[in-house]
Amino acid sequence: MLNILYLVHDLCDPAVRRRVTMLRAGGASVTLAGFRRTETVPDFDGLSPIDLGPTSDRAFAQRLAAIARAALSLGAKLATIEKPDIIIGRNLEMLALANRAKALFGGSAPVVYECLDIHRLLLSDGAVGRAMRGAERLFGRETALLLTSSPAFVRDYFEAYGQIRAPAVLLQNKILDLSGKPPGQAKLPRPPTANEPWKIGWFGALRCRKSLELLAAFTRQMQGRFEVVLRGRPAHVEFEDFDGFVRAEPYLSFHGAYRNPDELAAIYGEVHFSWAIDFFEEGLNSSWLLPNRLYEGCRFGAVPIAMKGTETARFLADRHIGLLLSEASVDNLVALVGGIDTDGYIVRRRKITVQDLGTWICDAADCRALVERLGRLAGIARQDVPLEVAA
Template sequence: MKHSAFEAPRVPTAAEPAQNGVPDGAAPVAVAYLVHDLADAAVCRRIDLLHSAGARIALAGFHRSEPAPVEVGGVTAQSLGRTRDGALLARAGSVLRQWLAPRRLREATAQADVLMARNLEALVLAARIRRSGQRLVYECLDIHRLLLGEGLPSRLIRAVEAWAMRDVDLVVVSAPAFRDRYFRELRGWKGEIALVENLAPVPVPITAPATPAPPHPPWRIGWFGMLRCRRSLTMLRGLAESSRGKVEVLLAGRPSPDIFPDFAAEIAGVPGLRFAGSYAPEDLAGLYRQVHFAWSIDYFEDGLNSAWLLPNRLYEGLAHGAVPIALPQVATGEWLARHGAGLLTKQPERELPDLFRTLSPESFNRIRAAASRVPRDAIVMDARSARHIGRTVLGLS
């Protein structure tokens, strides 16, 4: 970061209310936001949330792809260096270099009222540069398998997390199981925890898309976002290949190079399988309009993080009229079951081919109608909710 260039909230669009969370005459809260990947689309959403509460923001972080973003969510982004998916030792080295030479980062954040750190590598730096009186917020959106192991590497990384959390004022999690199973049960954390689910941001369509995918074969499944589950790709590829044209799969987003070193080769020549490339948030409506189902199954950290998380695509899919496909025995499936929605399959490799072979338009319309009845406030974060959550994060309420 060059200096503490805290940027004022952006001007609201016509679709957004003009008010923010700062009382008249009060100075906006200055937030230094440190992130693990500047290119993560969720960083932009979090910046919008903080802006809705009236915060001024300075942003710095690592980045996973080149070139480094120069601006995210209307805020100038300062690069701390490039890291790679996986490559934990290399990422630890990047953090250590910043940790050993903290002067520039500490000076740049000296005027911040709040240090907000997204994921553990950012928290380690925030704990290092924090000055007395600065509020420290730890945003934990994934529980890495190393944090749950019993070996020496796991014990070391938990010790690092314990050190970094000594002065944390608030932990922000995106799923109840992260709060209950990890921080409360396993870590014994007694401090404040805020649950901020990955609700779809506004503006999104108030109702399902005006021209949804027609309810007949080919049945189209969309898998969008960070693509990092090899088992999911294998399953979807096999489903498309074996369906004889009755099932098509649309992929879009960022394939993990650590999991898929040659993603193009993995999907080349597969009938019914198409990759639309990376996308911007404003492209989501167009992507979901092409599909009937949203793939919400994840085996990346099977039995661990994958069993606890509530992914972005769960909320995005429902917000845009797509029916989520999920496992019933994990948090995503339990969430859908509570709302009487979704297509739940315990053994997708075995069950889905038969299901799609016999799926009728009438059956699909019933499934889609059930998904459309999920309460709007369970899937979309409106401006009022965003301001309330933003104020909680900033310590204003």
């Protein structure tokens, strides 16, 4: 059995839980260690993570200090665990600790760099950006494999900036489905009657103030013909007053967090469109990523709305699905969706529902393929299991 040490920046990140589940479902033994942004260490279905201490969102200096302390104490923290076959560092700070862990265990375990977002500081032209890119190149010199979620990250950052020379494997942010059951057709929302609104769902990590303001202005102009349903985890530090803003808008409503993947069918079954736009790091990470909500919404028949010129738009255009916004303005959004009727909506939805469900879902076979690919780095896995490689 492949023994993996997984070092993460935030034990509370839902995506961490999903990756741990994938690795274990693929047949690996996982030791999880990381920082936390809550008072207590979360439980992972019987797996007790090694606590590296608390950190805070956007507190860059505090996180650097926490990494330095963790590097000094890492030997003691990991003293009782079995020597890993593979070490995965999720995000740049954990890549640094992965190299430290490799040295502690004798230097033979390959290091894998998992990078699913490119932080804006890494793209700065100033001294801080140059220093961080230099640190990434330094820590990544002996990286054996890069795991990332969008081909644009490889093409427009890692290759364009000359950051990581290791082979890249594409692990898209698909829905993890380990039920073992043949995936059935989702229950689709019915189009509204004459007196009902069209509904746009914006679900997941809510961090984009520009999107919130655009959707609010759009729904007001449409005078109730459209409503926006928000669910997930708002990044309150990015908004002056998220809760107050939403309460003051007549056609916006926030319904809190949801269980993923348990409640996805229910929440997407209530909306007609999925907001797949993020201006949080406009022109940079937001233009390159392929977000969770893209796969979630399409799996359950919600027509995605994306911004032209982004990787999400390219993904949709390649499959001739979705709606693409040419400019982030109320007028353009009205022109794009304001005149939609039932027949037009059903045609667009049908183009999504006829896609192969493997486009949206990751299953047990995908988990096994991932673990086999990692195992090949350690020389203890079969050679015949394919895994999608980023071009």
